[in-house]
Amino acid sequence: MFHTYEEALNWIHARLRLGIKPGLKRMEWMMERLDHPEKKLKTVHIGGTNGKGSTVTFLRSILEEAGLRVGTFTSPYFEQFNERISINGFPMSNEELIKLTNLIKPLSEEFEETDLGAPTEFEVITAMSFYYFAHIQSVDIVLYEVGLGGRFDSTNIIEPMLSIITSIGLDHTSILGETHEKIAFEKAGIIKRNAPILTAVKQPEAYSVIEEKALEQDAPIYKLGEQFSIENHESIEKGERFTVRTAFQTIENIEISMYGQHQTENAALAVMAALLLKEDFAIDDAHFLSGLKKAYWPGRFEIVSHYPLIVLDGAHNEEGITTLVNELSRRYKDKKKRVIFAALGDKKLNKMIAKLDSIADSITFVDFDYPRAADAEQLFAISTGTDKRIQSDWKQAITEEFQLLNKEEMLIITGSLYFLSEVKPFVEKTL
Template identity: 65%
Template structure:
């Protein structure tokens, strides 16, 4: 048994050595030993390539605004590990993490001795979350974000009230498949019998796969631009405004505070799901709660403006779809400014297209290394870039501070790439910006 939070966290993180082990048998074994806590909570299950965390946030914020106590399970974290298991947006305490780890530890040790092998880091955290939410009587509903894929993801033991697939992109191809259709099949694994599925998938082949799986499971399907649609979209200085049309409702001039056209799609998925739950799951959510919840929704590290002067933005664009959305927003909103980019990535990503798109808008692009087992080397990233003004930097902390301090008044600095890097960099950048303000 562990006696400190640090011991517990070190043990959890040490399980990264087991890598990714797709399959549900270990989770089912643990759930059985815990008395199946996953059956004792009301859930919504959210998968997809990009937009999962934002969609979870919109859902949570709307339901919370309507007076519900909402649990969330998300990954990875941006500011602290504990936020992966949260209630109404507030991470569980260090003591709760310690207590939960001590519940799972003996089961993990026992499982290690079986043919199934020990649970991975993600399986341990997922099991902790199920136990926590099932034993917290204040929780009304829990939003579960898929970790990787869907079909064999450890969260896929839930029997949700509704499922969501945000979009499909070519990410984690070494595990999920090399085509949109193959990846869609894995994502569609979260579709359950007779359970509604909401999706913003646009790729025709991927959507066809989802349609087929929904039909096979007799699951009602609600698709962007078919059963619900977005209109009258307008970008504003601190967010987006749009109208949502469903088969039964029209909600005009909805406002979100997260930036990006893609965020209107994530918000539309959340609203459409809520409207379904109102009709079919005895959930009561007034229209004003939808409006207020959308506007209040905040998810760190997603086109987040850390400072207006100097203009510093961070964005966890860690795959081709994320970079495409980022480039679109930067080129639309800041067409008349020089854009300085600092980029870090994991080496198992498809980096050539991502870097080419960043090259296309950057007045200067710098590549940095960071301390993570799968992190790409800055020099390797530099070799991929075709930019005329590019740099490779090993020690990113002083470099970012220097770039901020020397940023010309009308230009902007964008720190982007791996969410693991963003989570490491954000608190350091924020502290430096705070110190700058104090010294002025």
């Protein structure tokens, strides 16, 4: 029995040692023991390589504006673990986490005596979320973000009202496969019978896999650029402005406060999803515009200071780094760019660092405390930059960069979202 938040959280985090165990049997077993809370929920399932969290945020914000009580299950957390299970953007309380942990722990112990083995951290948290939304805090709808892949992800026991696949990129290739087609096959595992599937996937070979799965499941498919599209896009001082045109309705003069063309795509997916959800919920034009304008998701090209100019961006894979580099080149051509970078060791580091080298006037590689984090020395050795250095203490690196920064320069702190979750509170305290 856990009595404190720290005890409960330590037990959950200790399960990281079990690693990743793709498969649904452990989840199905736990749901059976909990009388299937997942079947009591209306859900939307969001998968993809990049853009999941932003798409969840855009859709949540639209639905909130319509007066709905919206649950979200996301990962990783950014400032507080409880964020992973939230309602209308507010994390569950510490007391609720203790209650959920005490509920799941006996099941976990019983599980460890079976051939299936102990449930992982992600499986435990996912099970907690189902019970939470079904029995502790009632909601109108829950937006479930896929943890890894889709087909064998712990969240894939739900029967959603609709599913979204944001993008396909070559991430987690050791688990999901080395090609866009193989990764698309895993992501397409969230497509369910008769449930619409929305996607912004660009690669023809990946889209064809998704389309084939949709046909197999009799799932209506909506592809960005075909069944719905973005028009009149322009970047504005604090975000983007654009129109989303669909066969149902056109939403004009949308403004979002998140930066980049990729965010217009994530927002368009949310718009299309909300239009489909209008059959079940009362959503009008004002809810779209105000919800999208208010949507905020930390660590995604987030400008935490304008003077001096400091950007935090959780570009944690090759596609994310490419998007970051493109946006920096487009918006800040005349600024010298100082970069601080940390990453997980299981990423395609060569390509990520090469892209950063191409735009960085200086780059500092740092360590951070996480089981899969790459050593700063490893990152430094990969870089071909002419002005590069190692600083094992990331707090010292940031402090030094603050002191050096002048008005012709900008600082970009990027890499793993786990790294950024530690960085942001420090930066806000230091500025």
